[in-house]
Amino acid sequence: MNRPRGMTRREAVAVSVAALGGAAVMTAGLPTAAAAAPLTAAEADRPWQDRRKSAARRADALLEAMTFEEQVVLVTAVEVADSKPLEHLGIPAMTRVDASDGLRGDTGVTAFPAPNALAATFDTDLAEEYGTAIGVEARGKGWNVLLGPTLDIDRNPRNGRESEAYGEDPLVSGLMGAAVAKGFQKNDVIAQLKHFTVYNQEAGRNSLDVIVSERALREVYYPAFEHAIRDGGALSVMGSYPKVNGVYACQDEHIITALKQDLGLKGYLGTDYYPSGDRVEEIKAGVDSAALTPDTPKEAFTDGRIPKERTTDAARRILYALFASGAYDNPLPTVPAATVTTDAHQALARITGEQATVLLKNAGGLLPLSKRKTIAVIGPAGKDAMTGVEGSSYVDPGDFTTAVDAIRAKAGAGRVLFSQGSLGDVALPTISGDVFTAPDGSPGLHAEFFAGEFFAGDPLAATTAANVDFRWGNPVSGLPSTWSARWTGRITPPTTGWVRFSSLLSGAAKLVVDGVTVFDNSRFLWDSFFGPKECALGGVTQLTAGKPVDITVEYTTKDAGFYGPSMKLCWQPDSLIPAAVETAKKADVAVVFVNNYTGEAIDRDDLALPGDQNQLIDAVAAVNPDTVVVLNTSGPMLMPWLGRAKSVLQAWYQGAATGTSIANILYGDAEPGGRLPVTFPANEEQGPSTYRGGKNDSANGGITYDEGIYVGYKWYDKHHAKPLFPFGYGLSYTSFSHDHLRVTDRGRGDLAAEVSVEVRNTGRRTGSDVVQVYIGHLPTNVDTPAKKLAGFAKVTLKPGERRTVSVPVTRRTLSYWDESENRWVTPSGKVSVYVGSSAADVEYAGTVTVK
Ligand code: BGC
Numbered sequence: 001m002n003r004p005r006g007m008t009r010r011e012a013v014a015v016s017v018a019a020l021g022g023a024a025v026m027t028a029g030l031p032t033a034a035a036a037a038p039l040t041a042a043e044a045d046r047p048w049q050d051r052r053k054s055a056a057r058r059a060d061a062l063l064e065a066m067t068f069e070e071q072v073v074l075v076t077a078v079e080v081a082d083s084k085p086l087e088h089l090g091i092p093a094m095t096r097v098d099a100s101d102g103l104r105g106d107t108g109v110t111a112f113p114a115p116n117a118l119a120a121t122f123d124t125d126l127a128e129e130y131g132t133a134i135g136v137e138a139r140g141k142g143w144n145v146l147l148g149p150t151l152d153i154d155r156n157p158r159n160g161r162e163s164e165a166y167g168e169d170p171l172v173s174g175l176m177g178a179a180v181a182k183g184f185q186k187n188d189v190i191a192q193l194k195h196f197t198v199y200n201q202e203a204g205r206n207s208l209d210v211i212v213s214e215r216a217l218r219e220v221y222y223p224a225f226e227h228a229i230r231d232g233g234a235l236s237v238m239g240s241y242p243k244v245n246g247v248y249a250c251q252d253e254h255i256i257t258a259l260k261q262d263l264g265l266k267g268y269l270g271t272d273y274y275p276s277g278d279r280v281e282e283i284k285a286g287v288d289s290a291a292l293t294p295d296t297p298k299e300a301f302t303d304g305r306i307p308k309e310r311t312t313d314a315a316r317r318i319l320y321a322l323f324a325s326g327a328y329d330n331p332l333p334t335v336p337a338a339t340v341t342t343d344a345h346q347a348l349a350r351i352t353g354e355q356a357t358v359l360l361k362n363a364g365g366l367l368p369l370s371k372r373k374t375i376a377v378i379g380p381a382g383k384d385a386m387t388g389v390e391g392s393s394y395v396d397p398g399d400f401t402t403a404v405d406a407i408r409a410k411a412g413a414g415r416v417l418f419s420q421g422s423l424g425d426v427a428l429p430t431i432s433g434d435v436f437t438a439p440d441g442s443p444g445l446h447a448e449f450f451a452g453e454f455f456a457g458d459p460l461a462a463t464t465a466a467n468v469d470f471r472w473g474n475p476v477s478g479l480p481s482t483w484s485a486r487w488t489g490r491i492t493p494p495t496t497g498w499v500r501f502s503s504l505l506s507g508a509a510k511l512v513v514d515g516v517t518v519f520d521n522s523r524f525l526w527d528s529f530f531g532p533k534e535c536a537l538g539g540v541t542q543l544t545a546g547k548p549v550d551i552t553v554e555y556t557t558k559d560a561g562f563y564g565p566s567m568k569l570c571w572q573p574d575s576l577i578p579a580a581v582e583t584a585k586k587a588d589v590a591v592v593f594v595n596n597y598t599g600e601a602i603d604r605d606d607l608a609l610p611g612d613q614n615q616l617i618d619a620v621a622a623v624n625p626d627t628v629v630v631l632n633t634s635g636p637m638l639m640p641w642l643g644r645a646k647s648v649l650q651a652w653y654q655g656a657a658t659g660t661s662i663a664n665i666l667y668g669d670a671e672p673g674g675r676l677p678v679t680f681p682a683n684e685e686q687g688p689s690t691y692r693g694g695k696n697d698s699a700n701g702g703i704t705y706d707e708g709i710y711v712g713y714k715w716y717d718k719h720h721a722k723p724l725f726p727f728g729y730g731l732s733y734t735s736f737s738h739d740h741l742r743v744t745d746r747g748r749g750d751l752a753a754e755v756s757v758e759v760r761n762t763g764r765r766t767g768s769d770v771v772q773v774y775i776g777h778l779p780t781n782v783d784t785p786a787k788k789l790a791g792f793a794k795v796t797l798k799p800g801e802r803r804t805v806s807v808p809v810t811r812r813t814l815s816y817w818d819e820s821e822n823r824w825v826t827p828s829g830k831v832s833v834y835v836g837s838s839a840a841d842v843e844y845a846g847t848v849t850v851k
Contacts, residue, residue, distance in 0.1 A: 111349070
C-alpha cells in the first residue's frame, strides 16, 4: 500500500486529526476521560451534563428539564437560528451536510472515491478510515450531522445514484456502511443513514409506489441498515421518498416500527428533503426530526393532531443521538476552517482509488506497463474526467492531478502523446450557423406546435426557427400547459464521419437524422442540483460533408420536470476520433479513458457508453493492438469492443484520486485491488425487472419488485444467466491459490460456523485477494438462493507468502424471513459452503450443520 513513508494508514488519518486540532476526537465519540472526574456543582444541578450517566439517562434527565415548546423546537428546527431557544440547555444547533463521499458544497475538502468504489475495495478497515477522515473534515467545517452513508441496494444499474451506495449485496453494503458510520461517529458527529427504504431509482422518485414483499424488505433492503445501526452504532436514519406498498415510506408505521424495534434504531428518524406526503402523518408514524421539511406545521403539535407522547418520544430520540455521539459534549468550532483536506486525506483517497480499481481483463499481461513504452493517452483524462456523481453527493475535488499529468510524471512527458478522441458524456455546443434548410428552402427549421403531448390535430402555431433553443418556458406564445412540437427540415454537415448530437432539456425529445433515430428519451433536469455538469441526452450517427439529410426533432412537455418546457439542440460535427487514431498509431500502447454522467434525479438511459465512445475504442483498437480501456464510469457498461481491447480497468468515479491512482496502477506502482460489488450485465435485458432509466415509465404508477429476494448475483443464479462479469470478480497482477478449505461448526450464539482457507500468493508481485464465502440453498422447501454471500476477507500477500483467513458464518445468514410467521426462521440441517473469488467461480468447501 502506498502512504506517506513509514506511516500506517491509521496513523496517517490520526495525524490529520491532530493537524485540525481535534486529537481528542479519535476516542469513539463516547465520553471517556471526563467520565472519571468528580461532579461539578453545575452538573449536579443539571444532571444531564453528568458524563458518567448513559446517553439514555442523560436524555431522560434533559427531557424533564425541557418545556413541551422546547421539545417541539428540537423536533422542528431547520436553520441554526431555530435552535436559539435551546441554547440555555446546552443543546447545540444540529448542522447537516451530505457526506456520503466527502462534504458536499464545501471547498478545501477531500473528494473521496464514490461509495461504490469504496465497496469495490472489500476492505472494511479502509472504509472506517474513509469515514473517520470525512468525520474529521466535517467537524472542522462545523457540521455535526452527516447525511450518509447511503445504503440503497443497487437493484438496477440504470439508477442515477448507483455510485452513491455500496452495490447489490446486503452484506457488503452493511459491513461497509457500518464501518463508514463508525468512522464518522468517532468525531462526535451523528451519522444519518439513508434512504430507508427501497429507494432504488430516480424515475418517479417522489411519487413512485414500490410493490415489494416483506421477505425482500427483510432479506435485501433492511440488512444494511441493521448492520450500520447494530455494528456501526449509527444514531440516525433518513426516510426515503417512494411509497412502499401504497404508503409513503416516511408515513409508514409498519416499516418505521421495524426500523426502531427490529433493526434497533435508538436514535432518530428524519425525512429526506421535502418528501411528497403529509408532514403531520410523518411525525405520527414515527418520524422524529422535521429538519429537512421546513413546512411542518408547528400548531399540529399542540392542537391534538400529533399525540404529545409522540413528540416527547421524538425529542428523546434526538437527545439520545446528541449524547451518544458526543455532539452535545463537544461543541463545534465557532469559526469553520477554510481548508480541512490534508496530505494524509488525499493519500487516503488515492489508496482507496487504487484498492477500488478492478482489473476486468489483461490479455497477455499487458498491464502493468513499462515506463519505457510510448503511450497514447486518449479521451477525457484531464480536468474533464468524471470525479463524482452529480447531485447531493457531489464533492468538489479541488485542483486534482489529472490522469494525463500523473502519467507524464511517471513516463516522462516525451513518451506521452495525448489526443482528446472524445469529449466523453458532456453537453455539446449549440447548433449554430446556416446548417438547417426548412422545407420551403429558407434557412432554419419549420416548427409546428400542437395541443397535448401527442402531436394531434392541426398545429396551433407554425413558424421558422434558427434552431431548437428555449428554456424555462414556451418558445411561442399561446400554447396550453401540455403541448408538443415538431421541427423539420434538412441539415448539411461540414465534415464527414461520426457526428454527435445532444440535447439539454426538461421534457421528452426524439431526434431522427437521415432516417436514424439518434435519441428518443426524456430528461427531468437540464443540469444538476449540485455539480458542474449538465445532463445531456445524446447519440451519434455518420454523415457526409456537404450532403444535406432530413432532420426531424420532436419535443413534448410530457416529462418536463424542474425547469418546465426547455430544450436546446446541440452537436459536435467534427469528430475527434480520426486524430486519436493517428496518435494511437504512433504509440506502443494506447490507453483510452471513457466516462458516463450520472446524477440525482436522472437515471441512465441504458447501459451503453454514451456518445461516440464505443466508436472511439473500436477505432483505436483497430490500429493499436495494445489498447487499454479505463472505465471512469458510475457502474456497469456494455462492452461491445471487449474482444478487441487487451486490458480493461473499471475505475469508477474517484474524486480527487481520479488521475493519480490510475497512473499508479497502469505502471504497477500500485495493484488493482478492487473486485466488483455489482454484477455487470451482458445485455440490457438481464437483471431484476429493468426499465428504461431516463424514461419515466414508472413515474406515475408503481413498480413491482417481482424478483423478490433475487437481486444481483442471486438473480443470475436463479435464471442461469451468464453476466458480462460476475459479482466479486476482479483480476490481479499476481495470482493466488486457495487450499485447506475447512468449515467448522460453532453453534455459539449468532456464530454458526467458521470457514477457513489458506491463501497463497503464487505469482511474482505483491497483491491482494478477496476471499469470498457463499452458502448454498437452505434445508427447507421454501425457495432460497443458490448462493448467498456469507462473508469475505481481503488479504494482501507478498510473492510466495501464505496466510490462513477465517470467515464467520452467522445464524442470520442461514435464515430466511418467514412471511406467514413474520419472523426469521433458521431451518435445521446441512448447508453447503463455497469459497471463491467471484459469485461465478466457487469451490465446495464443506457443510455447516444447523441445529
Ligand atoms: C437527497 C438526499 C439528500 C438531501 C439533502 C435529497 O434530495 O435525496 O440524499 O441528503 O437531498 O441534500
